[in-house]
Amino acid sequence: MLELGGLEKHHEEFDKRKVRVVVVSNDDQASAAMTQTQFPDLIVISDAQQNLAKAMRVIQHGMGPGGSDTNAPTTFLVDGAGYVRWLFRPDRFLVRLSPDKLLAAVDETWKGN
Amino acid sequence: MENLPSNTGVSVPPRRWPLFLMGVLMFLLGPAISVVQVILGQLGMPWHVPVLAAVGVLFMAGSVLQRPGVWRSVGLVVFALLCGLEWFFVLVVAKTPPYEGPQVSDKVPEFAATYADGRAFTNKDLEDGKPSVLLFYRGHW
Numbered sequence: 151m152l153e154l155g156g157l158e159k160h161h162e163e164f165d166k167r168k169v170r171v172v173v174v175s176n177d178d179q180a181s182a183a184m185t186q187t188q189f190p191d192l193i194v195i196s197d198a199q200q201n202l203a204k205a206m207r208v209i210q211h212g213m214g215p216g217g218s219d220t221n222a223p224t225t226f227l228v229d230g231a232g233y234v235r236w237l238f239r240p241d242r243f244l245v246r247l248s249p250d251k252l253l254a255a256v257d258e259t260w261k262g263n
Numbered sequence: 264m265e266n267l268p269s270n271t272g273v274s275v276p277p278r279r280w281p282l283f284l285m286g287v288l289m290f291l292l293g294p295a296i297s298v299v300q301v302i303l304g305q306l307g308m309p310w311h312v313p314v315l316a317a318v319g320v321l322f323m324a325g326s327v328l329q330r331p332g333v334w335r336s337v338g339l340v341v342f343a344l345l346c347g348l349e350w351f352f353v354l355v356v357a358k359t360p361p362y363e364g365p366q367v368s369d370k371v372p373e374f375a376a377t378y379a380d381g382r383a384f385t386n387k388d389l390e391d392g393k394p395s396v397l398l399f400y401r402g403h404w
Binding site: 197 | 305353360367369371373378389390391395398399400401
């Protein structure tokens with residue numbers, strides 16, 4: 151959740167670049183609604199069935215609460231046509247991408263646009 | 264003035280708790296640095312935690328070698344085990360599986376999820392002309 155706070159703080163920087171920030175977890179809709187209230191400038195998605203996580207193959211088996219499956223922290227930049235243009239997957243789940251590095255990746259990916 | 268002999272003539276090794284306590288402090292410094300990093304919003308790999316723990320254990324081992332004692336030895340074993348657990352966590356447990364999903368230039372596959380308000384969110388929502396950051400996180404727990 152810490153990374154969401156950082157993204158929320160920098161939301162104007164993303165708005166300036168006309169990039170929306172979509173954050174996805176396996177939380178149910180009620181938890182996602184709470185998260186949305188906490189971070190109103192992000193787009194919070196509930197992926198309780200892990201349909202999106204499976205499509206993007208970001209599941210980490212057995213590392214969630216009670217040995218459940220959870221998301222391995224992974225970040226994608228997706229263009230307006232739905233194509234992956236950049237991705238970041240740390241080799242350890244303790245590592246998070248800082249908003250500054252993400253903004254740098256956005257600038258690098260869409261420079262000149 | 265005349266030099267007087269020491270009162271007993273038996274040399275007593277100095278107490279080594281300061282060295283042991285330095286080791287404990289070194290051990291605790293790693294988590295303390297991590298707390299500060301979290302407060303500052305920096306979430307990098309906390310290699311400093313097991314490294315400082317190992318240095319702390321070395322200090323404690325030095326203390327035990329210089330002045331063995333039951334409690335000091337028990338403390339050393341406990342902290343050495345904790346240090347081993349920290350290394351196991353960062354080297355083994357914390358590893359993410361290799362990424363095998365869509366690569367750069369691949370299209371996001373079809374999926375169906377929901378917005379926080381219950382509306383459907385699908386791959387089509389990422390194809391409306393506006394670029395997106397799509398970030399997967401570990402959730403509310």
